[in-house]
Amino acid sequence: MKILVSDDIAQEGIDILNQEYQVDVKTKLSEDELVEIIGSYDALVVRSATKVTAKIMENSNLKVIGRAGVGVDNIDLEAATKKGILVVNAPEGNTTAASEHTIALLMALARNIPEAVRSLKNKVWDRKRFMGIELNGKTLGVVGLGRIGREVAKKAIGLGMNILAYDPYIIKQQVENIDIKVVDLDSVLKEADFITFHVPLTKSTYHMVGEKEFSMMKDGVMLINCARGGIIDEEALYEALKSGKVAGCALDVFEKEPPLESPLLDLPNLIATPHLGASTQEAQVSVAVDVAKDVIRALKGEMVKNPVNMVHIRPEEYSEIRPFVDLAEKMGSFYTQLRNGRISEVEMIYTGKIERMDVKMITTAGIKGILSNILQTPANLVNAPFLARERGIKIIEKKINQEQDAPGVVTMKVTTDKGVGSVTGTVQANADERIVAVDEYKIDLIPRGNILLTFHRDRPGIVGKVGTLLGKNDINIAYMQLGRKSYRGEALMALGVDENLPDDILSEIRKIDGMENAVLIKF
Template sequence: MRVLVSDDLAQEGIDILKKEFDVDVKTKLSEEELMEIIPNYDALVVRSATKVTKNIIEKSNLKVIGRAGVGVDNIDVDAATHKGILVVNAPEGNTIAASEHTIALLMSVARNIPAAVMSLKNKKWDRKSFVGIEVRGKTLGIVGLGRIGKDVAAKAIGLGMNILAYDPYIINNTLENTHIKVTDFETVLKNSDFITFHVPLTKATYHMIDKDQISIMKDKVILINCARGGIINEEALYEALVSGKVGACALDVFEHEPPLESPLIDLPNVVATPHLGASTAEAQINVAIEVANDIIRALKGELVKNAVNMITVRPEEYHEIKPFIELAEKMGSLYTQLKNGRISEVEMIYSGKVTKFDVKPITVAAIKGILTNMLEFPPNLVNAYLLAKERGIKISEKKVSEDQDAPGTITLQVTTDKGKSSISGTVFEKDEIRITAIDDYKIDLIPRGYALMSFHKDRPGIVGQVGSLLGNNDINIAYMQLGRKSFRGEALMVLGIDEEVPEHVLNEIRKIEDVSDALFIKF
């Protein structure tokens, strides 16, 4: 087996690979140069510089491509999957770096360290201006309990802090660390002396901290954000810092980077760093070691830890089962865009021709779809099942009809603390996927692109009003589906659309009489 490392990689990772395989390190190759030599290798290891294009992949005989880091935007994953090449990454290598940076910022802002350092460098001996506060006995609110959030909690507990945490997808009694109290979002905001954020930037988390949320926080609260810029509305934060409602904040990320024109960095009660959360020598070594070990597992035919794509289906079944995997993931993603609540159970119900297959990959795809909108780092088809189990989610499968001549149908049924919900779908001829039901509403939805869903009473005029609002905002409608429970009863309208729907347009739709809600959906 031969391995090519085409970007700068920590020597520790290279040494691990050399113990098992022949390794060549050739960096700064052009696409043409890489295409010329890639047929000679079984594995390719990259960071962010090398662009692993479809042309390179098609020329290769690779079994695995490894990315020493989280993002795989520089790899044509679809092309790799189509050719049966496994893609692995290293999402855990920067966990310690990010959590340590969070604690470092917390302590820096609590003890006024940056300002005190600058004062002394300016030849001033000013002790009174920099009196800090102790963190021992204070309450740290943690929003998001993924790998980094949990590690921050462990470190803060070691400092003697009390931990309140909010994560809508974790139930308190499933946590191993009993010192973490999981509660609702509002309770965390109201009762925390410090609040730190460890969530991905999504439609749901964008500006999740705004004026209303800040208003219910303790006076002089301290905020820390090492996750993603855009989680906090920076205008609202600036006003709160100036007024003194927020005592201080520490920021490693900004909505627009670099934030050189941001007024936040000029405030004396702001500690800011230039997106350094993962910037440690150890983190770079960790991701190199992590990806090297997965390369070894892959080339030895073992189960890998961090697969980005999915090639565990038997080759002879791949083309038949692939559309069901795609459908299940779309259904899972749709669920978390429509519903909320703490998930306790996911049941996948199968009937028809799909029952002749091993349905586990389909179930995992549905779980991946659900978790994608929940986690700071996107899950994959290898770790999604484990991540769900870690969150106390029970997963089950049931085959209710094994008539293999009947169309293959799958139903995703989810139980939360707010009740049960279900989404059903099927695969037609030529691998055309459809979502056929949402709860009791029968529909025929193509789960691709964008959709607008409105819940309303079935009466004349609503469809026209919604269509007019979209037209007035230059949003084109591709198709329409209407499902209803009864004549003049509750109805669900689905509009396939060609453009994104801004929040202000959704709010206008929600103001229409008898419309209970309107949601923009991305597939």
């Protein structure tokens, strides 16, 4: 496999990649140049300079794109997801650097440091003009409580500040040991003396602060943005700074970078730095190393640490979840080899110990297994949910509480235009996968190798006839399972066979008197 590094990253990251794969470093490539060469690579590593567009990905064979940093707005995530390309980033590596830069800008605002330095260098000694304010006892509004937002809050608490925070996605446990008051956005805007932003740039956060939001703020409020340009409406910010509604603002990021034509740079109450939030030697090494390790994991088919467009499982749960992920994929493949019809709904039902875990990856694996047999587009854990939605397939997850020690059981219930069917599986000791039911038939199948399934009338002689036919054709039976609905009623037989069954043998089996259908399932 080959890896292309198209932006400058720390050599330590490149060295890690080189230990496993061939690495080419080619920076400052245009979109057309990337399109021309990308087909030769399995992975792409970028920082923020390379714009990874749908055009670049369209005819590529990329398996993973690694972003050496946090923000991924330079990567077309929708196109990557549809294509089944995993995107990973390095959200932890620059946490310290970005939070320290935020605090540096906060202090610079409070004490007028850049203007005071500029004045003194112009040989003017004017202490009164640069009277500052203390941070101790002031209220800092933190918008976004991810890793960086929480770290900024901790540092500000150390400075004696009170913290008001807004984050609609925060988990209570993430802040229960930090002296933070979580409120709605309006409360932050109305009550904070300083406001700092730590949210990604998305459709919902683009221009989340504009004329209306400025009108809600205290007169003389001060703002810091070390997150992403575009969160603050720069035209509205210009007016708020000119009027004094906003006493000062510190920006490390801009909507257009470099912002050399921005009128904001002409304002004395604006502090600006050229996107330095993650620009420390330590941070650049850390993000390069982190993303390199994840790219290698992805290429080896292992669980990555920081997926952006795929379900993430906590490391402490992964070892227990993984056998069920493998089982669910096989269940999906089993179902679509057994049955056909236009799928409208897939319901994944979880009981026993598995229902207490995060089952999203198991559900995704089940959908992957289903789609892999019915689509020409390759399905994987990245694009399976997208492909299902695109085809109008409704996905439902249901958890049923049972005794704490009950075995974990997964049931896949599939609705098509030809009816409803189901497959049920479990994982036994030593990660031993089993399919234990097909519809209402109770069985015990090992989802491995070749399995001959027959649906027939429960009458003497049918099993023998199938066995005789397989024996005549030198096909060995590894194991056999039988299930039936009622005495001499409908029945199911599963035979694990060591060899493939040609179509002509399957056709002969189907002609046996009392036989309704025979299907070969391959794993």
